[in-house]
Amino acid sequence: MVIVENHLINRIPLLHIVKKDAQLETLPFIIFSHGFTSAKEHNLHYAYLLAEKGFRVILPEALYHGEREQGISEEIFYGHFWEIVIKTIHELNNIKEYYVQEGLADPERIGLAGTSMGGMVTLGALTKYKWAKAAVSLMGMPAYENYSLWQMDQLQGQGIKLPFTETQISEQLSILRQFDLSLQQEKLEKRPLLFWHGKKDPIVPFELTYQFYQSIKNDYEEVPENLHFIIDERADHKVSREGLEATIEWFEKYLLH
Template identity: 25%
Template structure:
């Protein structure tokens, strides 16, 4: 009988093969210094930072003066989108001790600069906090329609995967870089994100075991379930121009489930089949995973999580770590991050990344 580990390895090899199938040329893993971004690009209205500002922080009076900020470009592949912009914030520290690190992923149409209050809160608590621009966002976007245009181009040409998967490739390369840094404990690297960023966190952890603690916020969903149960509309509406373009190309009067499945298969092959949440969540076991969603979130309908959650629970039991898995759908909450989610994720990271230098396995 196959062990869960074998299944996980098979999943990762197959997923990596897909990611490599649409890459440009390999380049050496180099991080160049860059300048702070003075006027970050938002591709839609700027979301409030009030919730992430509620993140627990150490009471350091002169915190801003105590922080070190690094702006870098990490080369993850050839070409313009192969330059990964990083914003790394940490606390000045004279000790030689390696610290835990957390990667933070922004949502659709925002950027790493928006994450700053969240990064600073974790840095105050002695984490190395890493924000980045996902593909076609922030420094990787040259206009307000960059992400939308990239999605449409992927549908038409099938040569890139701007929805989730290309950024997961960057996150694998980022793990290569972070594990080599002298200030970071390579065994204590967490990842979290909001909405699209939550999807990035979930798939990066499925793809790469170096992300040892994972907290996706309002991102985990069942893509195939949504198609089969006509619950796809809210997710589709979040990137509507792509589906409108596909509808016209296919000569359809309206967007329907058949079209939705076609689009996912084209721009993110396997997203609505063998890489979907019923298969990708269990492979994160036994690493600590806390999924936080809104109970009324139409983009991540709870019905689509029944099977994935059952399978994940089973995987955590089989690896003798049932306490490393948690799911909460916050009552009355739609597609939004709350201060409860920010506090819960903070406590989860502290529990698994702060104690005794290693994750509990």
């Protein structure tokens, strides 16, 4: 039987999903991050299937989302996008440290995954954390700087005045470069990495993700099986059943055996 518990770790609300009979064991460990304007509960189907396979899974609540909502307006909320991404990357390490220290997570078998913004968090975290042994990005992309510029172009194209000065934009881009995997792809170190992306995605451009995948293929020449990109020709910004199943199989392959 799989159980779902509410935990609060370092003031981060999260869901903890694990098989009841393995609750106190040291298990392979996955942190799955949700998307922008979503919430931790929305990815319970991933967590349940992973827990059934023998993983301990954590679904954290991102800043300003779900239980951490602060009632800010939609316009202000969107202005906090990158703050949320970077805050979540830092919080992943806090969560990992807690479960490793408690003897509940195997430090040699830790995976990261996420949808949309959560996929971006996952890819950004790979620039910082060697402890992440395998990763899955569903509709995410690693090119933080390029995506930030694309977002601003989209807003201006809709006639929305950017709530930032040129200096603020420059400062933000400087911070984002530190987490931009497309600018430091050597930090992947051939770790297993799976992408799923719909070709018709209007929110996170497919091209930005696919260009990155193409740029790192040579780095994986010795271990081509460690890198895979699933293209859904018809999908927009919603992960298919194929993407869900591929996520489970990826972690089963690289963290269980």
